Amino acid sequence: MSPRKNAPSVAPPAELPAPGAPARKAPAPRQRRKEARPQELLAAALELFVEKGFAATRSEEVAQRAGVSKGTLYLYYPSKEELFKAMVRESLSSRIAEASVLISQYEGATTELLHRVMHLWWTEVGLSPAGGITKIMMAEARNFPELASFFHEEVIAPTQALLAQVIQRGIDRGEFRPVSPMMTVQVLIGPMLHLVLFQHSFGACAHLPCENPADVLALEIDLLLHGLCPRPAAG
Template identity: 50%
Template sequence: MSPAKPLAAPPEPADEVAGKRERRKQARPGELLDAALDLFVEKGFAATRSEEVAARAGVSKGTLFLYFPSKEELFKAVVRENVSGRFTEWYEEFESFQGSTPDMVRYCLQVWWDRLGATRASGITKLVISEARNFPELAAFYQQEVINPGNRLIRRILQRGIDRGEFKPLDLDYAVYSIIAPMVHLIMMKHSLAPCAPQDYALDPQRYLQNVADILLGGICAPAAHRTGKR
């Protein structure tokens, strides 16, 4: 007597199959952006091929181009998803912040590290620095989407401190770079310069940012504000 054949699973209802396909379709852009971010950070923009992004995301190159018609548009979408799309949130936090401006500077540095510097997305900054001259259109896009809004936000923070008498009068056109430069340095240490450092030189991001804040605030705070704003 032959063994009984296993019963076939009943077919899924058509609406459930369609629902799964729709969920998969909606997930694809996010999966493509994740794959692109990884490859752009690992290999750079020029060396990353569209078919590699598609393969890592588990789709065909044709599917990739359905969502992003070129590698340049894919890069722009990666930047918007991971960096520039967050400025609305950061501006809202600026408007609702209740503490002193020295405290806001410390908060700004820490939040930047937690939400961007410590993540994969920090590699975008290194990529742009290394390849901007070869891709001027992408450099212009990054300046419009990331650099200019970031500068405006930091400028508003510093202006808040001046208006409240917490900071000395500052040349804001240049003072913003006093905050931006340490952030860029930390990213470059993470992605490019770390292999050049001595093996016993461990750069602790938390200690680094704390010292940056102490030095910055020691230079720009009015004396009373410095005493009350420092932790």
């Protein structure tokens, strides 16, 4: 029997992977987009919350800036409050965790550690949009007590505990004189809050500059350390 004309050609078998080799397949563009959406939403939320405040920002605006629908936003974050909490964890809680690792592993002098922690906080948070979150909470905490409690537990209390740990380290090593670590933390945080609030309010206006924040921070630490260092014995 003669072969049929126009018979469909048979494709050669696909090359099989080597035995034991894992099958790896690059995610499709749509899948990559889906995986990136939470970060895109959090970035958009940070921008809008810092620009407009928590109360004035609408979920629809966050979705629009992130390039997704409002329904997509609610798939990841069911409410504006949950979106704000996720943004705080992404922008601030992660920085606190990094500082905790630095403090636990540092082997040098406590004065140097204090300098590093304070300057790291300023460059990573104070100078970034994340620093504006503090201004939001200072302005709107009274109207949103549940968010204020969350912010205290997630950011304020851990930050104070870390700084108190540094002060206690210096006391234990004889580098600092005995003082109340938590009260000393309040002395540390006060000027820092001033710098952050100025940076994200008056500092945003080009015609209202302030002193170089890095220099102010260095002077604050220098003044504090002279008060912390052991006093020479009388006579």
